[in-house]
Amino acid sequence: MYFIIIAVIVILDQLTKYFIQAGMELNSSAPLIDGVFHLTYIHNYGAAFSILQNQTILLILLPLAVTTAVLVYLARKRKTEHWMLLLSMSFIVAGGIGNLIDRIGNGYVVDFFDIRVFPIFNVADISVCVGCGLLILFMFVVEPKIAKEKKKAEEQ
Structure with a gap:
């Protein structure tokens, strides 16, 4: 299931x-909600918030290594780990793959969602952010609950 979500x-x-x-056209913008939400087509040669501009090799190799490691982890642990952890990793890796395809194929990432008060982003970026949110929720809410229940079961 997780590999289908990624795909x-x-x-x-x-x-x-x-x-x-x-x-x-590149660098053009079309308002969907004028002054609030636009589609603005740009090429991003950096990472999040345009950091590491023109560091293409680093921006390919590092995400490629992390993506590969997470895919291997998902394949090995898909039946034993908590579903929220696996889902969060699936969203993160899907976003990483989406942007890696752009970066390997073009040397840049296509961004287009423009809410005017935030850097322009894309579906892959949303996926990474949703995945990180789920991972934080898992780490601070679900995992402690699991550990508490496990400890309680061991004491009985």
């Missing part, structure tokens, strides 16, 4: 980027 997110990410590239 669906990667396909959605790549399709949205394809349609943006096919339908808009």
